[in-house]
Amino acid sequence: xxxxxxxxxxxxxxxxxxxxQVIGALGLSLGxxxxxxxxxxxxxxxxxxxxxxxxxxxxxxxxxxxxxxxALPTVLIGLVLYTALSSRGLLGPWRLLYSPTAIVLxxxxxxxxxxxxxxxxxAEGVDPRVRLTALTxxxxxxxxxxxxxxxxxxxxxxxxxxxxxRVFGEVGISMMLGGNIRGYTRTVTTAVALETAKGHVPLxxxxxxxxxxxxxxxxxxxxxxxxxxxx
Amino acid sequence: MTDLxxxxxxxxxxxGPRRVLDVDRFAVETGSLTAVVGPNGSGxxxxxxxxxxxxxxxxxxxxxxxxEAGPSAAARRRLRRRAVxxxxxxxxxxxxxxxxAAYGLEARGVGRREARHRAAEALDRVGLAHAASWPGPGxxxxxxxxxxxxxxxxxxxxxxxxxxxxxxxxxxxxxxxERIVRDLxxxxxxxxxxxxxxxxxxxxxxxxxxxIAGRLRDALPDNHFSGTIVEADGEPVMALAPGxxxxxxxxxxxxxxxxxxxxxxxxxxxxxxxxxxxxLAGRIAALSAEGDRVRVTVDVGVPASxxGVPASxPASxxGVRGVPxxxxxxxxxxxxxxxxxxxxxQVVFKTLSLDVYGGASP
Numbered sequence: 001x002x003x004x005x006x007x008x009x010x011x012x013x014x015x016x017x018x019x020x021q022v023i024g025a026l027g028l029s030l031g032x033x034x035x036x037x038x039x040x041x042x043x044x045x046x047x048x049x050x051x052x053x054x055x056x057x058x059x060x061x062x063x064x065x066x067x068x069x070x071a072l073p074t075v076l077i078g079l080v081l082y083t084a085l086s087s088r089g090l091l092g093p094w095r096l097l098y099s100p101t102a103i104v105l106x107x108x109x110x111x112x113x114x115x116x117x118x119x120x121x122x123a124e125g126v127d128p129r130v131r132l133t134a135l136t137x138x139x140x141x142x143x144x145x146x147x148x149x150x151x152x153x154x155x156x157x158x159x160x161x162x163x164x165x166r167v168f169g170e171v172g173i174s175m176m177l178g179g180n181i182r183g184y185t186r187t188v189t190t191a192v193a194l195e196t197a198k199g200h201v202p203l204x205x206x207x208x209x210x211x212x213x214x215x216x217x218x219x220x221x222x223x224x225x226x227x228x229x230x231x
Numbered sequence: 232m233t234d235l236x237x238x239x240x241x242x243x244x245x246x247g248p249r250r251v252l253d254v255d256r257f258a259v260e261t262g263s264l265t266a267v268v269g270p271n272g273s274g275x276x277x278x279x280x281x282x283x284x285x286x287x288x289x290x291x292x293x294x295x296x297x298x299e300a301g302p303s304a305a306a307r308r309r310l311r312r313r314a315v316x317x318x319x320x321x322x323x324x325x326x327x328x329x330x331x332a333a334y335g336l337e338a339r340g341v342g343r344r345e346a347r348h349r350a351a352e353a354l355d356r357v358g359l360a361h362a363a364s365w366p367g368p369g370x371x372x373x374x375x376x377x378x379x380x381x382x383x384x385x386x387x388x389x390x391x392x393x394x395x396x397x398x399x400x401x402x403x404x405x406x407x408x409e410r411i412v413r414d415l416x417x418x419x420x421x422x423x424x425x426x427x428x429x430x431x432x433x434x435x436x437x438x439x440x441x442x443i444a445g446r447l448r449d450a451l452p453d454n455h456f457s458g459t460i461v462e463a464d465g466e467p468v469m470a471l472a473p474g475x476x477x478x479x480x481x482x483x484x485x486x487x488x489x490x491x492x493x494x495x496x497x498x499x500x501x502x503x504x505x506x507x508x509x510x511l512a513g514r515i516a517a518l519s520a521e522g523d524r525v526r527v528t529v530d531v532g533v534p535a536s537x538x539g540v541p542a543s544x545p546a547s548x549x550g551v552r553g554v555p556x557x558x559x560x561x562x563x564x565x566x567x568x569x570x571x572x573x574x575x576x577q578v579v580f581k582t583l584s585l586d587v588y589g590g591a592s593p
Binding site: 127129130132133134135136137138139140141143147150151 | 280283285308311312314315316318320321322324325334335338339382383386
């Protein structure tokens, strides 16, 4: 107990003296998570709306598969992509392994099922009269989807926030595909893992606290956005 | 041949094992104002949803403006623009009332400026010009209904489908909405509306149909009478003809409609000793089979007086000189009683089996 407290106090002391490297890792974490979430949103929200509003055979099976993908472990995504991206792999010639791009690719795959599943639930949760009203007033497919998106924007925003949270805090993909290269692919989570492995527990905790604070800040920002856009 | 704004043939709609709509044929002429009258849950909203191509029927063919709604999604989308449906509880988008009213026009590719201008005109027509900048979801139920009507009017659709257009609208705006709806055919919009109130149908429509338990009849229900309810010997009565009056149990006085469910009308050869307050002597004017049921039309009383006239459509069977009252009985009852045309008979029904609708137009 005493040891834990000592580590925590040391971590708080270190918070005040976090160096440029930590700021860099934090910037990279934010940048990669934002990019991968944006890509997952661009692909997942329209797919979720299409699945939520569509009536077609096999919809239930597709939804079940989508929900199963939510449990995809980050380390498995990392491993599969690692195999594909390594020099003898299928995508080896792209020479992406141990690059920020590889991390974004992995995080995109991680966030996509979550954003899609939550967007699907959001679309299904929108009052059915929204779609019927848009249709009877002459809206085409795109306008109907846009209207559903606008009417359920709170729930769709929540899907995006959840996607961001999922990728911002992951470590398996960043470690396996980024390689934890200082100043290039070292994110806050991989730094935490490294420092802890090196026995620098207080520094690990301090970095973890920074991660939490930033995640909280991002969520507050989304909450503010949601309040502003909701009528 | 008359132009038809909408026509359905062999239409059926099932919800699970339950058939909620079963319509052989129904058509609405272009430029007409038709009312479908039926109680809540009779399938009115489902019918409008199918006609608006918002909901697929289980079976049947739908024609809008003579063109059949085929299976192609793109063709249905194009055809859907010929009709606009206004729901009973309309949805207001999270936007201003003006933006709501302009939605249909913008969806049809009308420029934003022109769309807003026409939307503002439509809002003015329904008395909501002052609410243009209000948020749509903040409107009261009655205001939302008027805003939704304006939203539909703005696109000037060839066919307007109104689901219970006057429910929740306060008395102050009711007359205005009725006037707008009545004027629509002359402005090139055919109107099909549903209502559960007979008097609404009478006031507005030039043709009425009834929908009961998913079955559409191109006429109002049998045994539908309009007249004046007065107090006689301490109880409300409506005179159908001299010496022929209905005993009622209702607080309504003055102009009213009365409907007697033909299934509750009993036929008897002698005046029965029963609790029923209404028994009228007449003669059998018509017998017709309807599946395993038989419609027996009994002519009671003498030709109608100005005080009470049968309000049923002019489908009275030949030979009826007085007031026709229809009884629906089983095939077996008919055989057992051995009923014959022109035979004298008593019709008997309880006052509680009469539905009274107040406020009939004079």
